[in-house]
Amino acid sequence: MHRDAFVACQADAPAATPEVLVAFRGVRKTYDGDTLIVRNLDLDIRRGEFLTLLGPSGSGKTTCLMMLAGFETPTSGEIRLAGQVINRLPPHRRNIGMVFQNYALFPHMTVLENLRFPLAVRKLPAPEIDARARRALAMVQLAGFESRYPQQLSGGQQQRIALARALVFDPQLVLMDEPLGALDKQLREHMQLEIKHIHESLGVTFVFVTHDQGEALTMSDRIAVFNHGVIQQIDTPAALYESPANAFVAGFIGENNALAGRLATLTTDGRCTVTLADGTGLVASAGAGVRAGEPVVVSIRPERVRLARPGAPAINRVGARLIEQIYLGDHLRLRMQLAGGEPVTMKAPISQLDRCPGPGETVELELAPEHLLALEPATPG
Amino acid sequence: MTTALDSLDAAALSGTPLRRQLRRAERRRTLWLLALIAPLALFVLASFIVPIASLLGRAVDNPEIHHTLPDTVATLGDWSGEGLPDAVAFAALARELAQVKGTPAIAEISKRLNRERPGSRSVVMRTARGLPLAEGADARAALIALDPAWGEAETWRVLERAGRPYTAFYLLAALDRSTDAEGRVVALPPEEAIYLDVLGRTFTMSLVVTLVCLVLGFPLAYRMATLPVRHANTLMILVLLPFWTSVLVRVAAWIVILQNEGLANQFLMWTGLTDTPQRLLFNRFGVYVAMVHILLPFMVLPLYSVMKGIPPVYLRAAVSLGCPPFRSFWKIYFPLTLPGIGAGCLLVFIVCMGYYITPALLGGPGDQMISYFIAFYTNQAVNWGMAAALSAVLLTATLVLYAIYSRYLGGNAAGQVR
Incomplete structure (x- = not known):
């Protein structure tokens, strides 16, 4: 439970300055009365930010979004939007724009009619409806497509129309539920940037749900990493990558080498010593919440693993046997095995590798203590 | 690369070989599809289209007079409809009525004529009883003597109308319409219209x-x-x-x-x-x-x-x-x-x-x-x-x-x- 407290405290601390638009307080959600899909969620969404809810499927991120949109109600706890509790506010009165997974453009309406729909529902004067719909269309660079039907558009164009429709009525908040999942890789990367630029130019708050960590890193101001209904960490992309709060975050975002061990000693300067299963001792940076005597996971990114220079004095030298090397053009990936059998991957730019060891050869690796993190192991669900 | 593209373009532009190949391939496919649906098509034709077409044909079919009195109908084809028809028509009618006398066909034509003009049944029956005529007798005078109705042009006009191979009678009746003596389409009186x-x-x-x-x-x-x-x-x-x-x-x-x-x-x-x-x-x-x-x-x-x-x-x-x-x-x-x-x-x-x-x-x-x-x-x-x-x-x-x-x-x- 102290993990939740830590996460909440980390999320709250910087939120003091910018204005909070949405606040989840103690929100729980269960569908069957037995298992909690969302457990005790505390989350602040700041006005104007691009927040991504990232996690594997079933981690509760989409349920969170649906509760915010009003299509699900929290089992307990409260959700505030601009200070008002909205638990019981029906979705059509929340003024929240939403982009759905398969766009949900109305097939019997033209593009322009789709864009007019939310404005007509709000009974705006006709000339204003027309002007705003056309402006939204121009914003997503699809002026001239007014009289097309959705099925006459490509996936990327439909995506843009869906975005324009979610923005055309000036909502205070836009929710996106894995909107890029149906696009091919190249278009997806293009749309990521386009959505990011639209966010920057409009200043509307975006909440984006995805299971694609690359997408989350590209687009977000902050990312909330979900697992088993709990926010594991909420932070900027760089902070998540460089100092993950626990082994789950370290493993979920980016590539990671994880070695199981036990924390031997904890020193005051934030360093600790960890003993691996085969008795190897390593000096590592202590992550939050680790305690002496407890099992920990030491984690290091493949690009931080180095071949030890002969003769140079260093701590954390470990022997490893090279299993295979994979040539990837700009870098090499070396798959190795430590003495205790743990697999370790190393990623090295070709330019920095003066001598490449061959398969079966034994090498010495250097695991710099500042990049080697001792983290709490992921809690089983 | 360029040459390959060029030759492909050339083949496509000059047209014939590529296009002919495509057409042949498509024709084979079409034939195969037709062969697959042929049994069903034949079944539908035999069990559905032909019976329905023949049934609908009966809506305009008018066989009774046309079949039983073919010569009479043929001679009436040249008649103007004004005054009485010539002696050939009287002779043909007398001969043909005599032939069918006593068969079910006489009942059919009298029923058919009666529908066209009430009272025609007794005219036909009475006439048939007096037939055949004696050898060499004047058919016109004899028929008029048997029933004076044969002396009226209207009787012959009814016979001529009923003798046409096709009739709109049934279709008009199904819409509560009929033709009057002059052949105009008129609405039936309310008590008959249903x-x-x-x-x-x-x-x-x-x-x-x-x-x-x-x-x-x-x-x-x-x-x-x-x-x-x-x-x-x-x-x-x-x-x-x-x-x-x-x-x-x-x-x-x-x-x-x-x-x-x-x-x-x-x-x-x-x-x-x-x-x-x-x-x-x-x-x-x-x-x-x-x-x-x-x-x-x-x-x-x-x-x-x-x-x-x-x-x-x-x-x-x-x-x-x-x-x-x-x-x-x-x-x-x-x-x-x-x-x-x-x-x-x-x-x-x-x-x-x-x-x-x-x-x-x-x-x-x-x-x-x-x-x-x-x-x-x-x-x-x-x-x-x-x-x-x-x-x-x-x-x-x-x-x-x-x-x-x-x-x-x-x-x-x-x-x-x-």
Whole structure:
């Protein structure tokens, strides 16, 4: 439970300055009365930010979004939007724009009619409806497509129309539920940037749900990493990558080498010593919440693993046997095995590798203590 | 690379080899497809198209006089219609009437002529009794002596009209019309006109049944489309259950339920809504109840299949855009179900138009639809011409309806329904 407290405290601390638009307080959600899909969620969404809810499927991120949109109600706890509790506010009165997974453009309406729909529902004067719909269309660079039907558009164009429709009525908040999942890789990367630029130019708050960590890193101001209904960490992309709060975050975002061990000693300067299963001792940076005597996971990114220079004095030298090397053009990936059998991957730019060891050869690796993190192991669900 | 592209372009531009290959490949495919559907096509042709065409042919067929008195009809072909025809016509008539005297054919032609002009039967019969004429006698004088009607041009005009190989008589009669002495189309007097009323009644009853089916079937189909598959299948079985029992059994069951001492009346009296048994049977109400019961699946099935294809996310999207739930349903969901509504209504309406057994068993005399009269003319009156003409009217009405449907609703499943 102290993990939740830590996460909440980390999320709250910087939120003091910018204005909070949405606040989840103690929100729980269960569908069957037995298992909690969302457990005790505390989350602040700041006005104007691009927040991504990232996690594997079933981690509760989409349920969170649906509760915010009003299509699900929290089992307990409260959700505030601009200070008002909205638990019981029906979705059509929340003024929240939403982009759905398969766009949900109305097939019997033209593009322009789709864009007019939310404005007509709000009974705006006709000339204003027309002007705003056309402006939204121009914003997503699809002026001239007014009289097309959705099925006459490509996936990327439909995506843009869906975005324009979610923005055309000036909502205070836009929710996106894995909107890029149906696009091919190249278009997806293009749309990521386009959505990011639209966010920057409009200043509307975006909440984006995805299971694609690359997408989350590209687009977000902050990312909330979900697992088993709990926010594991909420932070900027760089902070998540460089100092993950626990082994789950370290493993979920980016590539990671994880070695199981036990924390031997904890020193005051934030360093600790960890003993691996085969008795190897390593000096590592202590992550939050680790305690002496407890099992920990030491984690290091493949690009931080180095071949030890002969003769140079260093701590954390470990022997490893090279299993295979994979040539990837700009870098090499070396798959190795430590003495205790743990697999370790190393990623090295070709330019920095003066001598490449061959398969079966034994090498010495250097695991710099500042990049080697001792983290709490992921809690089983 | 460039050369390969160039040669491909050249082949495509010069045309023949590539295009001919394509055509040959497509022709082979078309032939194969035709061969696959050939058995069905032959079956439909033999069991459906040919019989219907020959039946419809009978609506304009006019064989009696044409077959029995061929020479008379042929000589009358040259007659102007003014004054009496020449002696050749009298001679031919006398000879041919004498030939068929005493055979069933004489009854047929007298019946046919009588329909054209009442009283003709006795003229023919009286004349035939005096035939054959003596050798060398003057046919004209002899016939006029046998019956003075042969001295009137009108009698011969009737014979000439009835002798044409094709007639509009039945078709006109099916529309409460006939031709007068001058061959003009006139409306029948009100006491003889019934078929336009029957046609109108057929339309109204079909329309009422269709609308009731839509009102009852739409919510059911919607519920089925939104339920989990397992429960939807259970409901589907219940919907299809009426299909698995015979129409007669279902009609008999309705008679049991709706009769004066039946369940429905007992229930009504138990609730105190009525003190005396209500008449629920052998009137319009009973017919409507039974027909809606039988035809409901025809409405539910197309509606369900269309609704099943409408993702529920459209409704969520509409609500998220600020549209209240009921209005979202009306503005977004309902228009998307229009193809299903069109197909279901068309199906129910067309099946209704041809309904026979239910009104015949559960309705009163004023509830009979056009099929009842078709059955009457085939089974009881043995007037194939009239049966065929009424069928033609029914078929035409159905085809017109279908044309309207496919013009306004057909051919676009999900999109562009305005």
